[in-house]
Amino acid sequence: MLRPEEAGLNPGDPLPILPGHVSGGRFERVLRAGHFAITTEIAPPDSADPDEVLRRAHLFDGHVDAINATDGSGAHCHMSSLAVCAILTRVGYSPIIQISCRDRNRIAIQGDVLGAAALRVGNVLCLSGDDVSVGDHPEAKPVFDFDSVTLLQTIRTLRDESRFLSGRKLDLPPQMFLGASINPFAPPYANRVDQFAKKVAAGAEFVQSQYCFDLAMARDFMARARDLGLTERCFTLMGVGVLASAKTAKWLRSAIPGVHIPDEVIRRLEQAEKPKAEGRRIAVELMQQLAEIEGINGIHLMAFKQEEFVGEIVKASGVLGSRKPWAPEFPLVPTPSK
């Protein structure tokens, strides 16, 4: 396998920061240029093998603009988001590091943000995080020194004021594009847009939403976000999920709080001859319809355990038009795992 050092280039080096931009990453460039963007999620491996990360990322080549590396999602242990991101930037990918407040306090988090920026990670998604009780180590000590909003504010302080919360100066601030999550599909419905506004006030420049399976709710939410002027100040990527079957859909709905799936979607999966293909068709249709809503700037496609279909779904949706997202010029394709 050819390493970037051997190829004589460092594709992960940041691009020059354009005027009005905050990061040297391609993801911010795509959004600020007015393109419709696609992000997806990489499942960090239960392994110490860097090639496994590259194998998983390779599936998205040329189909997505940025890759979210989850941070112990569902409070389950996996390879760390920071490490996954660092492996990805070596090849030139645009990763989004996810930082959850569950496992680290303000000392660890601020250090990780500097480290991530040093490793050329240009985007960060600030999350409160799932509680330890839902994970595979329920006996762990939950930290929650910050919440997602104060985490955003902290990273903005590091970046824009070039100092730690303590006031101690940084020699070089982390240039990162700041993201947050939104969930318009859980109570208190009327205040979800207020929560969005709070995140924008705290520094969010892009948001990615929880699974959207309910277009009416998405339209209503975006109308209110537009009224508050949020769509002018922040890029919105709506979350789209790929359901494998009615059974998975029912499980998601009942086991994962905050996931709202209308009965109609479940009925469609139940009646389909090929539920897996139907799940992909639902995702394609949702992407097309969401792209029509004013103020939605992209799709966050979450295809857990169906990552190999991401390319096909993006293509079928046509939301990117003729634009083809970046792919490594010299793809590092590790040999398949045994």
Next chain:
Amino acid sequence: MYKVRLWSVKHSRGMERLYHATNPLVLGLMRGLTRLFGHRLDRPITALEAGVKGFLFDCKMCGDCALSKTGMSCPMNCPKTIRNGPCGGVRENGMCEVKPEMRCVWVAAWDGASRMQHGDAIKNVNFAVDHRRKGTSSWLKLAREDSDAAA
């Protein structure tokens, strides 16, 4: 107590009135006591605050009281101690994702704030708590901050 806590949020407007009516008195009293006794009465005062606010709001004595800005719903009862909520995991029935038998503290907070005269304060970002203050009195903190500022 959970039931009393819900009652306090339901009557957030009344609680706000009570807060505005008694706050100057409480702070004045704290300042007077501080002048007379220094820090010698801190323990009983802290115990009194913990008793009153514990009964009404299930107060956790974080030492950085935000009740008037969170619809009279104490954010420290959130299992994730979120100070700017809610999180994305609220159940369809408005209950907490971690404790399904408890109403989400932040669903309650936005509900309580909607009835308050100065309820919009919930829209401002609340910074993370100073963990050194845990177990200390917010009343004394406010009274002493004011007098420090005046001095």
